[in-house]
Amino acid sequence: xxxxxxxxxxxxxxxxxxxxxxxxxxxxxxxxxxxxxxxxxxxxxxxxxxxxxxxxxxxxxxxxxxxxxxxxxxxxxxxxxxxxxxxxxxxxxxxxxxxxxxxxxxxxxxxxxxxxxxxxxxxxxxxxxxxxxxxxxxxxxxxxxxxxxxxxxxxxxxxxxxxxxxxxxxxxxxxxxxxxxxxxxxxxxxxxxxxxxxxxxxxxxxxxxxxxxxxxxxxxxxxxxxxxxxxxxxxxxxxxxxxxxxxxxxxxxxxxxxxxxxxxxxxxxxxxxxxxxxxxxxxxxxxxxxxxxxxxxxxxxxxxxxxxxxxxxxxxxxxxxxxxxxxxxxxxxxxxxxxxxxxxxxxxxxxxxxxxxxxxxxxxxxxxxxxxxxxxxxxxxxxxxxxxxxxxxxxxxxxxxxxxxxxxxxxx
Amino acid sequence: xxxxxxxxxxxxxxxxxxxxxxxxxxxxxxxxxxxxxxxxxxxxxxxxxxxxxxxxxxxxxxxxxxxxxxxxxxxxxxxxxxxxxxxxxxxxxxxxxxxxxxxxxxxxxxxxxxxxxxxxxxxxxxxxxxxxxxxxxxxxxxxxxxxxxxxxxxxxxxxxxxxxxxxxxxxxxxxxxxxxxxxxxxxxxxxxxxxxxxxxxxxxxxxxxxxxxxxxxxxxxxxxxxxxxxxxxxxxxxxxxxxxxxxxxxxxxxxxxxxxxxxxxxxxxxxxxxxxxxxxxxxxxxxxxxxxxxxxxxxxxxxxxxxxxxxxxxxxxxxxxxxxxxxxxxxxxxxxxxxxxxxxxxxxxxxxxxxxxxxxxxxxxxxxxxxxxxxxxxxxxxxxxxxxxxxxxxxxxxxxxxxxxxxxxxxx
Numbered sequence: 116x117x118x119x120x121x122x123x124x125x126x127x128x129x130x131x132x133x134x135x136x137x138x139x140x141x142x143x144x145x146x147x148x149x150x151x152x153x154x155x156x157x158x159x160x161x162x163x164x165x166x167x168x169x170x171x172x173x174x175x176x177x178x179x180x181x182x183x184x185x186x187x188x189x190x191x192x193x194x195x196x197x198x199x200x201x202x203x204x205x206x207x208x209x210x211x212x213x214x215x216x217x218x219x220x221x222x223x224x225x226x227x228x229x230x231x232x233x234x235x236x237x238x239x240x241x242x243x244x245x246x247x248x249x250x251x252x253x254x255x256x257x258x259x260x261x262x263x264x265x266x267x268x269x270x271x272x273x274x275x276x277x278x279x280x281x282x283x284x285x286x287x288x289x290x291x292x293x294x295x296x297x298x299x300x301x302x303x304x305x306x307x308x309x310x311x312x313x314x315x316x317x318x319x320x321x322x323x324x325x326x327x328x329x330x331x332x333x334x335x336x337x338x339x340x341x342x343x344x345x346x347x348x349x350x351x352x353x354x355x356x357x358x359x360x361x362x363x364x365x366x367x368x369x370x371x372x373x374x375x376x377x378x379x380x381x382x383x384x385x386x387x388x389x390x391x392x393x394x395x396x397x398x399x400x401x402x403x404x405x406x407x408x409x410x411x412x413x414x415x416x417x418x419x420x421x422x423x424x425x426x427x428x429x430x431x432x433x434x435x436x437x438x439x440x441x442x443x444x445x446x447x448x449x450x451x452x453x454x455x456x457x458x459x460x461x462x463x464x465x466x467x468x469x470x471x472x473x474x475x476x477x478x479x480x481x482x483x484x485x486x487x488x489x490x491x492x493x494x495x496x497x498x499x500x501x502x503x504x505x506x507x508x509x510x511x512x513x514x515x516x517x518x519x520x521x522x523x524x525x526x527x
Numbered sequence: 528x529x530x531x532x533x534x535x536x537x538x539x540x541x542x543x544x545x546x547x548x549x550x551x552x553x554x555x556x557x558x559x560x561x562x563x564x565x566x567x568x569x570x571x572x573x574x575x576x577x578x579x580x581x582x583x584x585x586x587x588x589x590x591x592x593x594x595x596x597x598x599x600x601x602x603x604x605x606x607x608x609x610x611x612x613x614x615x616x617x618x619x620x621x622x623x624x625x626x627x628x629x630x631x632x633x634x635x636x637x638x639x640x641x642x643x644x645x646x647x648x649x650x651x652x653x654x655x656x657x658x659x660x661x662x663x664x665x666x667x668x669x670x671x672x673x674x675x676x677x678x679x680x681x682x683x684x685x686x687x688x689x690x691x692x693x694x695x696x697x698x699x700x701x702x703x704x705x706x707x708x709x710x711x712x713x714x715x716x717x718x719x720x721x722x723x724x725x726x727x728x729x730x731x732x733x734x735x736x737x738x739x740x741x742x743x744x745x746x747x748x749x750x751x752x753x754x755x756x757x758x759x760x761x762x763x764x765x766x767x768x769x770x771x772x773x774x775x776x777x778x779x780x781x782x783x784x785x786x787x788x789x790x791x792x793x794x795x796x797x798x799x800x801x802x803x804x805x806x807x808x809x810x811x812x813x814x815x816x817x818x819x820x821x822x823x824x825x826x827x828x829x830x831x832x833x834x835x836x837x838x839x840x841x842x843x844x845x846x847x848x849x850x851x852x853x854x855x856x857x858x859x860x861x862x863x864x865x866x867x868x869x870x871x872x873x874x875x876x877x878x879x880x881x882x883x884x885x886x887x888x889x890x891x892x893x894x895x896x897x898x899x900x901x902x903x904x905x906x907x908x909x910x911x912x913x914x915x916x917x918x919x920x921x922x923x924x925x926x927x928x929x930x931x932x933x934x935x936x937x938x939x
Contacts, residue, residue: 292842293706293715294875303705306718310745313725314738326726333722429875430704439878463706463841464876466851 118477121359125378126455126473128231129354129418134283134346137227139239139272143219146207146236150219152183155204157215157411158369159384163194163201167370167406172250172497173214174199179252180260181218203384204411205365205376209236210348212340213248213410213493213501214370222268224342226283228349235352237345239263239271242335248410249493249500270328274315281311283346286339287420288459291470296428298412298421299435299489299504301337308332308339344411347418354378354473361521362454363474366417366486366509370409370493375513377476380520387512392492394505395436406495408507413488416449419457419470422487422506423449427462435489435504445487446471452478452486476521479514530791530889533771537790538867538885540643541766541830546695546758549639551651551684555631558648560619562631564595567616569627569823570781571796575606575613579782579818584662584909585626586611591664592672593630615796616823617777617788621648622760624752625660625822625905625913626782634680636754638695640761647764649757651675651683654747660822661905661912682740686727693723695758698751699832700871703882708840710824710833711847711901711916713749720744720751756823759830766790766885773933774866775886778829778898778921782821782905787925789888792932799924804904806917807848818907820919825900828861831869831882834899834918835861839874839882847901847916857899858883864890864898888933891926 116124143149154174156166166174174194178184184193193199204210209217215238217223223236238248245251247260275281286307293303309332316325332338348365355364360378367374374384389407396402415421425431426446429439446462449471456469474486485508492503528536555561566586568578578586586606590596596605605611616622621629627650629635635648650660657663659672687693698719705715721744728737744750760777767776772790779786786796801819808814827833837843838858841851858874861883868881886898897920904915 289714294704302701303715303718306715306722309722309725310718313721314741317729317734317738317741322729326729329726329729432875433879439876463844464851467845 116359118359118361121357121379122362122454122473122475125354125357125360125362129350129473130458131230132350132353133229134349135227135229135280136224136275136283136342136346137280138225138275139222139268140225141219142217142221142223142236145225145234146209146217146223148207150200152198153200153202153219155202155207155209155215155217156369157204157211157213157409158367159372159374159386160203161369161371165371167409168495168497169250169406169409169493170214170370172252173216173247175497176247176252176256176260177216177218179257181220205367208234208352210344210411210414211238211248212344212412213491214250215248215411220264222264224345226342226345226349228353231353233349233352235345235349237341239268240335240338240341243337243501245500250497251500252498266324267328267331270316270320270324273319274312277315277319278312281308283342284459286311287343291424291427291460292463294428294430296421296424296431296489297343298415299491300428300431301339304343305332305336305339340412344414347414347420351414351417356381361476363417363476366413366488367411368408368413370406373408373510373513375509375517377517377521380517380524383520385513385517385520387510390507390510392490392505392507394492394503395434396492396503400494400502404494404502406493408488408490409493410490412490416486416488417474419460419472422489424460424462424470425489426464431489435506448484449487451482452484476514476517480518483511485509485511485514528771530771530773533769533791534774534866534885534887537766537769537772537774541762541885542870543642544762544765545641546761547639547641547692548636548687548695548754548758549692550637550687551634551680552637553631554629554633554635554648557637557646558619558621558629558635562612564610565612565614565631567614567619567621567627567629568781569616569623569625569821570779571784571786571798572615573781573783577783579821580907580909581662581818581821581905582626582782584664585628585659587909588659588664588668588672589628589630591669593632617779620646620764622756622823622826623650623660624756624824625903626662627660627823632676634676636757638754638757638761640765643765645761645764647757647761649753651680652747652750652753655749655913657912662909663912664910678736679740679743682728682732682736685731686724689727689731690724693720695754696871698723699755703836703839703872704875706840706842708833708836708843708901709755710827711903712840712843713751716755717744717748717751752824756826759826759832763826763829768793773888775829775888778825778900779823780820780825782818785820785922785925787921787929789929789933792929792936795932797925797929797932799922802919802922804902804917804919806904806915807846808904808915812906812914816906816914818905820900820902821905822902824902828898828900829886831872831884834901836872836874836882837901838876843901847918860896861899863894864896888926888929892930895923897921897923897926
């Protein structure tokens with residue numbers, strides 16, 4: 116099969132995929148390969164001594180939540196003694212924003228690609244600011260995490276079962292007509308999700324807990340993000356492992372390195388140091404406080420959302436910095452490095468052209484253009500949380516390394 | 528005061544206005560000047576023998592709903608005998624889409640401009656297709672009308688009271704960042720309204736009636752439209768009656784004539800025959816089935832929404848026909864005939880420029896450009912309902928007549 120044919124096949128598998136938010140379950144019950152002390156994290160594999168501050172902060176919070184430790188020093192001891200089994204979420208069909216920490220007792224959203232029988236997992240979105248994924252772990256964060264895990268999650272699970280699942284691909288498609296790019300702007304999609312869910316919440320829940328759940332999902336603003344991330348991964352995984360395909364199936368960052376995976380190159384990661392983010396800071400913070408790029412949320416761009424669809428979400432430029440013209444130029448530039456256009460995700464301002472889909476490592480190296488990522492900025496110190504949002508470019512070194520590996524592979 | 532100063536004052540009063548959806552009450556209890564047999568209609572005043580088919584159909588339905596008659600012949604008798612007191616809704620601080628019929632027992636949304644102490648009224652939005660405002664009045668329509676009036680309205684009233692009112696201007700502002708133009712596209716605003724309302728519905732209602740109400744508001748799609756129309760009228764009325772102002776404060780159509788009102792020309796209507804609509808038809812219908820332009824919904828364009836904000840709502844062009852480029856051109860053209868830009872309603876695709884606000888009759892006559900209206904198309908035969916949607920231009924004759932009146936007035 117030629118490379119172009121392989122890429123076509125890869126994109127077909129991605130395009131025909133679905134994403135149904137079908138369940139919420141404890142990670143240990145559904146995520147494959149979770150041992151008693153597994154700690155999954157965002158991005159390519161990374162060792163404790165390489166991990167950035169906010170990722171360590173998240174791990175501290177997760178270990179306290181699990182009851183494995185009661186303070187940061189004990190967690191550091193566990194990590195240094197090799198008592199925590201760190202691994203990339205991507206090796207377990209899972210995914211998470213920012214540090215992306217998942218431990219066995221955490222409830223995870225289950226999203227099903229019904230066409231390809233792929234299940235993917237992501238924790239519940241916790242809100243903006245001082246939250247676990249940004250490395251915050253004080254008592255307030257812990258209390259919120261427990262409420263979400265032991266009260267909110269069971270209610271949502273019952274509502275989801277009552278609904279028979281919720282079609283995320285349909286919501287994403289609609290929200291692209293409503294100014295969302297589904298990475299940093301989820302205003303419409305979150306409202307559509309709440310609208311789809313609310314009748315089922317009322318049907319299964321007690322009045323007071325339903326009111327609290329609705330208030331939380333509404334105010335969290337991006338609650339849908341983690342489910343869409345899991346859904347996007349489930350679609351892209353359908354296009355993985357296609358021999359001779361040069362399409363990128365994952366872009367992920369752990370705050371230390373950025374890594375990509377390529378369909379025709381199996382599960383191998385091609386990494387480079389994680390870049391800084393050019394962005395807009397919340398009051399009181401600046402570039403000196405910023406952590407390098409972190410999180411699995413670049414799965415958005417990998418499926419054609421985020422910066423790739425930014426022309427459809429001009430309002431996001433106020434959040435990450437930029438102009439409407441810049442949003443247009445960014446989307447147009449991404450067509451230069453992609454192999455296709457999304458058949459379902461359409462962009463109204465450019466006459467409903469399909470979102471740029473399927474980054475081709477050949478085109479990236481040829482044009483010198485790497486995927487732009489819309490993303491949040493974490494504070495480099497643990498315990499603080501998000502301090503801004505902006506744009507960054509995936510390092511070229513990931514793509515040149517992948518293309519070299521691809522060339523060697525071809526010569527065999 | 529110079530004309531420009533008068534127009535500035537007019538726009539200031541409009542800009543500082545608010546729109547709070549504060550209550551739902553029977554028309555007879557709140558709408559000023561409702562006698563026992565008052566029948567309010569959209570557009571400038573029109574006599575029974577001039578009324579188009581769908582407006583007559585709506586009146587038949589309304590009279591049956593009120594118990595004044597039991598069939599179309601009896602209603603025609605009442606009308607011909609002068610037993611129905613027809614009047615333009617605008618003469619009673621009220622407004623309605625399409626035929627816009629309001630009779631005393633109908634529950635109406637109450638919207639308050641808290642800055643200027645103005646209350647405005649509009650019936651509850653009934654859904655798409657075969658509905659009263661399009662002239663349908665069969666048993667199904669009547670049953671729905673009764674359910675809305677006697678079950679839905681009291682529940683919504685209680686929820687609104689529990690909420691302490693809902694800020695429509697805030698929702699409109701947000702929805703303009705989410706692809707709505709608030710005339711034919713209300714997808715985002717309707718979801719935001721539901722999100723704002725749902726916790727209060729749950730707090731005051733029985734589970735089964737709450738579920739039914741949520742389902743109705745969600746599926747109706749444009750439920751918010753009538754409340755935004757009332758709110759827009761309340762804002763524009765704040766700018767009415769400014770001596771020497773050439774700003775248009777109402778554009779309204781009754782299916783027979785289109786009329787405008789101008790701030791410096793009091794309550795006088797300047798009318799011309801209602802034009803046809805250039806649009807996209809639902810399957811099975813064509814231009815030969817179409818009624819001329821009808822309804823008060825052009826209040827949207829008068830406040831800077833609808834076609835005036837179409838650049839922010841490219842998805843609407845699929846509904847009314849056109850392209851994203853056409854949406855941009857339409858909005859840009861409207862700046863040529865407006866005196867200002869909205870300080871709160873911002874359009875992301877043109878770098879958050881304020882929506883074109885305040886049609887100046889001088890500019891219309893000077894440029895030869897009249898306000899474009901995004902609108903639904905009613906079937907000319909009563910009882911059918913909406914058959915499409917499209918665009919029409921307000922007749923130039925309205926503006927030349929108004930400008931002549933303005934000139935004569937100045938010479939006094």
